[in-house]
Amino acid sequence: MAISTTAIYVLWLREMKRIMRAKSRIVGALAMPLFFLGFLGLGFKRMVVPGMSGGVQYIQFLVPGIIGMALLFSSTMGGLSVLWDKEFGFLKEIMVTPVSRVSIVLGRMAGGMTTALGQGVMILIISMVGGFRPRGIIPLVLAFAFMILISMAFLGLGLIFASRMKDMQGFGIVMNFVIFPIFFLSGALYPLSNLPVYFRILTYVDPLTYGLDGLRGALIGVSAFPIGFDLLIMSSVSLVMVFLGAFFFEKSENA
Amino acid sequence: MNAIIVDKLTKKFNGFTAVDELSFNVETGELFGLLGPNGAGKTTTINLLSTLLMKTSGTAQVAGHDVAKARDSVRKSIGVVFQDIALDIRLTGRENLEFHAMMYGMGKAERRARISEVLRLVDLEEKASMLVEKYSGGMKRRLEIARGLVHRPKVLFLDEPTLGLDAQTRRHIWDYIRKLNREAAVTIILTTHYMEEADALCGRVAIMDHGKFVALDTPAKLKDLLGGDVVSLEVEGNAAGLEEVLRGLGWIKKLKLHEDVFSLTMERGERRIPELIQTAQGLGIIVNCVHLRKPSLEDVFLHFTGRKIREEDMGQNGPFGSPARGRGGRS
Numbered sequence: 001m002a003i004s005t006t007a008i009y010v011l012w013l014r015e016m017k018r019i020m021r022a023k024s025r026i027v028g029a030l031a032m033p034l035f036f037l038g039f040l041g042l043g044f045k046r047m048v049v050p051g052m053s054g055g056v057q058y059i060q061f062l063v064p065g066i067i068g069m070a071l072l073f074s075s076t077m078g079g080l081s082v083l084w085d086k087e088f089g090f091l092k093e094i095m096v097t098p099v100s101r102v103s104i105v106l107g108r109m110a111g112g113m114t115t116a117l118g119q120g121v122m123i124l125i126i127s128m129v130g131g132f133r134p135r136g137i138i139p140l141v142l143a144f145a146f147m148i149l150i151s152m153a154f155l156g157l158g159l160i161f162a163s164r165m166k167d168m169q170g171f172g173i174v175m176n177f178v179i180f181p182i183f184f185l186s187g188a189l190y191p192l193s194n195l196p197v198y199f200r201i202l203t204y205v206d207p208l209t210y211g212l213d214g215l216r217g218a219l220i221g222v223s224a225f226p227i228g229f230d231l232l233i234m235s236s237v238s239l240v241m242v243f244l245g246a247f248f249f250e251k252s253e254n255a
Numbered sequence: 256m257n258a259i260i261v262d263k264l265t266k267k268f269n270g271f272t273a274v275d276e277l278s279f280n281v282e283t284g285e286l287f288g289l290l291g292p293n294g295a296g297k298t299t300t301i302n303l304l305s306t307l308l309m310k311t312s313g314t315a316q317v318a319g320h321d322v323a324k325a326r327d328s329v330r331k332s333i334g335v336v337f338q339d340i341a342l343d344i345r346l347t348g349r350e351n352l353e354f355h356a357m358m359y360g361m362g363k364a365e366r367r368a369r370i371s372e373v374l375r376l377v378d379l380e381e382k383a384s385m386l387v388e389k390y391s392g393g394m395k396r397r398l399e400i401a402r403g404l405v406h407r408p409k410v411l412f413l414d415e416p417t418l419g420l421d422a423q424t425r426r427h428i429w430d431y432i433r434k435l436n437r438e439a440a441v442t443i444i445l446t447t448h449y450m451e452e453a454d455a456l457c458g459r460v461a462i463m464d465h466g467k468f469v470a471l472d473t474p475a476k477l478k479d480l481l482g483g484d485v486v487s488l489e490v491e492g493n494a495a496g497l498e499e500v501l502r503g504l505g506w507i508k509k510l511k512l513h514e515d516v517f518s519l520t521m522e523r524g525e526r527r528i529p530e531l532i533q534t535a536q537g538l539g540i541i542v543n544c545v546h547l548r549k550p551s552l553e554d555v556f557l558h559f560t561g562r563k564i565r566e567e568d569m570g571q572n573g574p575f576g577s578p579a580r581g582r583g584g585r586s
Binding site for chain 1: 306335353354355402
C-alpha cells in the first residue's frame, strides 16, 4: 500500500496536459456558472430577497453560491472521469501498473482538485473584476480552505459513482437526480429559509449546504451557521467521501 | 525455467464459468499462443494472469510470483497489450510512453534512453511527438507494443494484437513480435482467433474452447494429429495397378481412389511427391495433376471441437453485431 509520489505526480500531470490542450473545455466549464452569475445577478439586482440579512445585495449573496456550483460540477465530473478512462480503455493501462490503488486515487484527486479550484478561483477573480469585494486576505484563505473541502467531498462522490457504474449510461441519471438536487438544495441561489419545512430537512443533509455557508461566511461575512460548525461538518464529510471513493475504487474490478 | 505456471485456474462470472480449471506451463522465452473463438475465455485468462481480475479458484504464478498474493510483483514483471486500444489519445505517443515509464518508477535518464529504444523497435520515432488521436490503427498498436516493453517486462501479454488491422499491417506486427521475442528474449503469451497468426508466430499453441484447453502442442504436431498432408494425384492408365503398389508403401497412411484420383495422406507430402511420380512413371502411368494440401490449424480446431472457428464468431456477435462492439466483448 505504499504511496508513490511519482505516480500521483504523473497522474496529475496527465490531467493538466489534457486540460491545457482542450481550451474549449475550460471555456465550456466556466460558461455555465458565469451565465448564472451574470443573468441571475443582473436580473435580480434590485430585488430584496426575503430571508437575507439586511444590507447584503443579491449579487454578493450569489457569488459564493456560483463558486460552489462550479466546484460541485467540476469535482463530480473529475471523479466521474474514471468512466471516460474505462470507456476508452486507458483505465486498464493504469490498473495494470505496479502502483497502489491509493496512489491512483490520490493522483486523480490531485488532478481533479486543481481543475476545480482553478475554476473556482477564476470565477472569484471575474466577480472581483465585476465589483465583488471579499472582506480581506484571511477571509480569502478561509474561503479557499472551504473550496478545497467542497472539491474533495464531490470528487469522492464522483469516484464512488464511477466505481459502481460499468459505463457512461448512468451519467445523466447521476447528474439529474444527484448533482442538480444537491445544487438546488444547497442554498446556492437563494436563502434556504425560504424553502418549506419538509424541504429544509433535506437541505440539512446536503453537504454542499455547509460548504456554501462557510464560503459565504468567509467571503461576505454572512452565514446561517457558525463558520467553525461549517468547517467541522465539511471536513468530516470530505474525509468520509474521499475514503469511500478510494474504497469503492479499490474494490471495483476493472477488466 | 517456467515463466508461467497455472494450476486449475478458474473464473466464474455470476455462475458462468469463463475459465474452467485451466492448467499449463509456459517456458521462459517461449512464444505461446491461446487460440480460440470469441468467448472461449482467452481474454479472461489474460486478465487473470495480469492481475486485472481475481480468480475464483486455482493458482497461477507469473515470473515466479503468485497472481493473487503478490500482485504488485506480478505487475512489475509483465507488460500487457490489451485487446482494445488503451492509449490516452489526447497525449502524444512519447507522452504515453513517458506516463507509462513514470508509473513504473523509471528514472529520467533511463526513461529517455529506453523510450527512444522502443520507439525505434516499432518504427515510430518520427511520429512520437504527434497526438495519438491522429495515429492510424496500426500505429496505435505498434505504440502499445512499444509501451508494453518500456519497463523491460519478463512476460508480455498480447491480447489479439492484430484484431481489426489490414493484412499488410498485420504482417508488420508479426515481424515486430518475432523480433522482440528473439532479440529482447521476452516470454510472450498471445491470444488470437486467427489460425494463420498462431501458426505463423507461436512455438506452442493451446486451443481453447468454453474455458478449457482442447489441445496443446506445437502447430506442426497439432497438424500431424490429423495424419499429415493430403496429396491428390490424377492419373491416366492402370490406376488399379498403381493402387496395389502404393498400398505396399509404409509411409502412406491413408489411401482413397475415386475414379482416376488418388487421395493419399502422409507426412511431409512435398518431399514424397517426386517419389510418387517416379513410381507411377515406372508402371507406365501418366500423372496429369498433383495437388498438395497441408492441414491448417483450422482443421485442427474443427477436429477437436467439431465446429469451424468462424461459425462460432457469427453465433457470438450475430450478423448485425458491429465490429466495434464485438471487440469489446469478453473472450
